[in-house]
Amino acid sequence: MSLARSDAWRMPKTLPIRGRSHELTEMGRRQADPSVPGRALKLSHFVVTAVHICRSFPASLFVLLLSQSFDPVSRYTTFIARLHEPPPHAHCNAYVHCALSTPTTMGFLAKISALALAASVSVAAQDVDLDSINKSVDNELSQVDTNGDSTLGTINSTELDRFLDGPKPGGSIWPWGSRDANNTNPYDPKAIPNTGITRQYDWHITNTTMAPDGVKTPMLVVNNQFPGPLIEANWGDYIEITVHNDLENEGTSIHWHGFLQTATPWYDGVSTVSQCPIAPGTSFTYRIRAELFGTTWWHAHHSSQYLNGLSGPIVIHGPATDDWDVDVGPVMLSDWFHDYYENLLQQVYHASREGPIFPPNANNMLINGKANYPCNETERECTPNAGLASFAFKTGKKHLLRLINHSAEAVLFFSIDGYNMTVITNDFVAVEPYQTDMVTLAVGQRVEVVVQGGDDPKESVWMRLSEGPSGLGPEGKTGCSLNDGIATSVNAKIFYEEADQTIEPNTTSHVDESRYLFPKACANGPLDEAVPSYKMNISEPEVTLDFVLTGLNNATGEFVWYMNNVTYMGDYNEPIFLDAAVGATNFTKEKQVFNMGNAKSVRIVMHSVGFPASHPMHAHGHNMFILAEGTGEWDGKIVNPSNPARRDTQLVRPNGYLVVQIELENPGVWPVHCHVAWHTSQGMNINLLEQPKEVQKMDVPASIAQTCRNWWDFTDNNYVAQIDSGL
Numbered sequence: 001m002s003l004a005r006s007d008a009w010r011m012p013k014t015l016p017i018r019g020r021s022h023e024l025t026e027m028g029r030r031q032a033d034p035s036v037p038g039r040a041l042k043l044s045h046f047v048v049t050a051v052h053i054c055r056s057f058p059a060s061l062f063v064l065l066l067s068q069s070f071d072p073v074s075r076y077t078t079f080i081a082r083l084h085e086p087p088p089h090a091h092c093n094a095y096v097h098c099a100l101s102t103p104t105t106m107g108f109l110a111k112i113s114a115l116a117l118a119a120s121v122s123v124a125a126q127d128v129d130l131d132s133i134n135k136s137v138d139n140e141l142s143q144v145d146t147n148g149d150s151t152l153g154t155i156n157s158t159e160l161d162r163f164l165d166g167p168k169p170g171g172s173i174w175p176w177g178s179r180d181a182n183n184t185n186p187y188d189p190k191a192i193p194n195t196g197i198t199r200q201y202d203w204h205i206t207n208t209t210m211a212p213d214g215v216k217t218p219m220l221v222v223n224n225q226f227p228g229p230l231i232e233a234n235w236g237d238y239i240e241i242t243v244h245n246d247l248e249n250e251g252t253s254i255h256w257h258g259f260l261q262t263a264t265p266w267y268d269g270v271s272t273v274s275q276c277p278i279a280p281g282t283s284f285t286y287r288i289r290a291e292l293f294g295t296t297w298w299h300a301h302h303s304s305q306y307l308n309g310l311s312g313p314i315v316i317h318g319p320a321t322d323d324w325d326v327d328v329g330p331v332m333l334s335d336w337f338h339d340y341y342e343n344l345l346q347q348v349y350h351a352s353r354e355g356p357i358f359p360p361n362a363n364n365m366l367i368n369g370k371a372n373y374p375c376n377e378t379e380r381e382c383t384p385n386a387g388l389a390s391f392a393f394k395t396g397k398k399h400l401l402r403l404i405n406h407s408a409e410a411v412l413f414f415s416i417d418g419y420n421m422t423v424i425t426n427d428f429v430a431v432e433p434y435q436t437d438m439v440t441l442a443v444g445q446r447v448e449v450v451v452q453g454g455d456d457p458k459e460s461v462w463m464r465l466s467e468g469p470s471g472l473g474p475e476g477k478t479g480c481s482l483n484d485g486i487a488t489s490v491n492a493k494i495f496y497e498e499a500d501q502t503i504e505p506n507t508t509s510h511v512d513e514s515r516y517l518f519p520k521a522c523a524n525g526p527l528d529e530a531v532p533s534y535k536m537n538i539s540e541p542e543v544t545l546d547f548v549l550t551g552l553n554n555a556t557g558e559f560v561w562y563m564n565n566v567t568y569m570g571d572y573n574e575p576i577f578l579d580a581a582v583g584a585t586n587f588t589k590e591k592q593v594f595n596m597g598n599a600k601s602v603r604i605v606m607h608s609v610g611f612p613a614s615h616p617m618h619a620h621g622h623n624m625f626i627l628a629e630g631t632g633e634w635d636g637k638i639v640n641p642s643n644p645a646r647r648d649t650q651l652v653r654p655n656g657y658l659v660v661q662i663e664l665e666n667p668g669v670w671p672v673h674c675h676v677a678w679h680t681s682q683g684m685n686i687n688l689l690e691q692p693k694e695v696q697k698m699d700v701p702a703s704i705a706q707t708c709r710n711w712w713d714f715t716d717n718n719y720v721a722q723i724d725s726g727l
């Protein structure tokens with residue numbers, strides 16, 4: 001028995017849809033009855049997902065519904081159907097998995113129900129070939145295909161220990177002795193544990209292709225791993241990373257996000273600011289110190305290279321404001337694009353308010369570098385059912401999850417169905433623990449959460465990541481990020497000890513999707529919610545800088561970003577820090593250098609005007625005191641003035657303001673920029689020149705000058721197209 005397609009299947013593109021092609025085969029397998037003889041189905045490549053079935057079902061197609069279920073919480077009806085006859089362009093039969101939201105007409109609902117009823121009668125009569133269905137399980141790409149040599153995202157990915165081997169002062173059980181998150185000033189270099197330990201890493205950067213979500217994509221990777229390799233150390237350790245640039249024709253540099261780089265500004269890893277790019281075929285060794293502890297990430301800081309794979313987690317073991325039994329390790333979260341960053345950047349300059357608005361739009365979302373993708377939506381080589389990330393939970397245990405947003409653009413919303421999370425850090429700042437059921441992370445931000453495990457060893461649960469519907473307003477109509485609407489969320493699987501890992505979780509989200517919507521969602525949590533556990537107050541700033549943040553078309557019609565009417569434009573061949581080290585204090589306007597002289601502190605007041613994007617503003621070399629943020633005009637009030645929130649990255653709301661204060665105790669040149677890759681590329685950056693006289697006295701390692709000589713040799717013999725601001 002088969003059922004003709006009805007026009008009711010035809011749904012508007014804007015309908016929120018969750019294509020979970022991966023779950024298809026698992027569910028399909030459970031539907032199958034091996035005792036029924038079947039014809040040989042070739043199920044190898046073609047899984048039609050919701051988007052396709054709803055939008056472009058060929059008129060001649062017949063569908064057989066296998067099952068449906070309605071989830072009252074998420075308001076999604078999920079149904080499994082089978083294509084009775086393959087569409088003309090498909091070379092195989094397929095199972096169809098479709099998830100449709102139900103704010104539709106009752107008529108449609110009735111039709112769905114009727115279909116399901118008919119299907120339940122007909123399913124037993126279907127000729128289903130179990131072998132072929134099993135074959136579709138084999139369709140999942142191997143870990144090497146999706147993530148190269150990274151093991152992140154696999155169920156057996158190693159749990160982290162509480163700390164690495166190292167000396168323990170005074171017979172303490174901790175490498176950091178009696179220091180805890182409340183009693184030690186992390187910004188006092190003398191207070192940091194002096195471990196005498198250096199952790200060493202050797203990295204090779206190469207061009208390659210991988211298919212993290214099944215779509216073969218050009219990538220840049222370290223040691224053939226995506227996400228990139230984990231750096232792990234104890235608080236106070238030094239870390240040496242030798243970076244070999246094995247790219248054919250591109251320079252690069254690596255930034256250690258959130259590291260203070262006290263007395264080593266030349267190791268900050270920013271092309272055009274702290275160093276010349278590492279020339280192809282050459283190497284550079286960074287020596288950085290883990291002055292702060294917690295979770296962070298590293299990424300290329302050379303054009304927008306990082307969004308093609310040059311990013312990875314950093315874990316610095318230290319004290320915490322809560323404890324845990326299982327360190328689940330990094331949970332890398334991001335948007336994802338099926339193209340090389342250079343091509344994407346070319347689109348950025350053609351942004352416009354009229355559709356298609358503000359390209360490039362994200363194609364997918366990833367958790368630990370994994371997702372599925374509906375292959376009918378891309379011209380690129382694509383394998384459906386590539387595979388989702390998995391995590392192991394233990395009954396009754398407390399789990400630490402280290403959430404990291406390494407997106408190009410997206411504001412991310414993270415939750416675990418039915419679970420609360422206890423937040424213990426914001427960026428590199430330990431906070432007094434507080435509970436939440438959803439974490440918002442802007443690009444560059446990290447949040448550590450502790451999750452109390454349940455007591456059912458057979459339980460499996462969805463972990464959810466969403467960026468909401470595409471757009472930048474109007475109110476309540478869009479999310480806070482830009483995407484093509486095809487895959488705006490991704491799940492990962494959490495399995496307890498005895499859960500059946502061949503079956504996907506069937507939990508539903510407790511997060512109402514209105515919480516993903518513009519403009520309310522385009523902000524970090526309330527500032528008084530995150531109270532730093534090491535208390536610090538602020539004094540009146542010696543300098544105040546005001547900035548207006550705007551996006552406009554420049555004289556040649558390209559869309560760029562401005563901070564006080566200036567767009568940053570760096571010079572790969574002449575990094576600002578090196579000029580400052582030999583005495584320069586005056587720079588051309590487009591280098592956006594603000595000489596702070598010997599001032600001890602600066603307050604920076606930022607207003608986003610005329611353009612409804614949110615901006616995750618990130619300061620290098622410092623944690624910022626976050627004094628106030630909101631929409632409209634700042635009323636001059638500081639939130640929690642005796643101990644303001646601190647972090648290194650904080651969102652400016654759409655058309656909002658952000659007030660931060662920075663203690664200028666770290667001589668160097670420090671970028672303060674928006675961390676949206678497109679906005680950085682388009683010049684949304686300033687540089688604080690801090691204590692220039694001290695900078696001039698610095699003993700800069702010879703390797704820094706050598707890196708420039710290598711780069712100059714390279715540029716003397718090769719044409720280097722600088723396609724953006726450079727950093």
Ligand SMILES: [Cu+2]
Pocket residue numbers: 613614615616674675676679680684
């Ligand atoms: Cu921005």
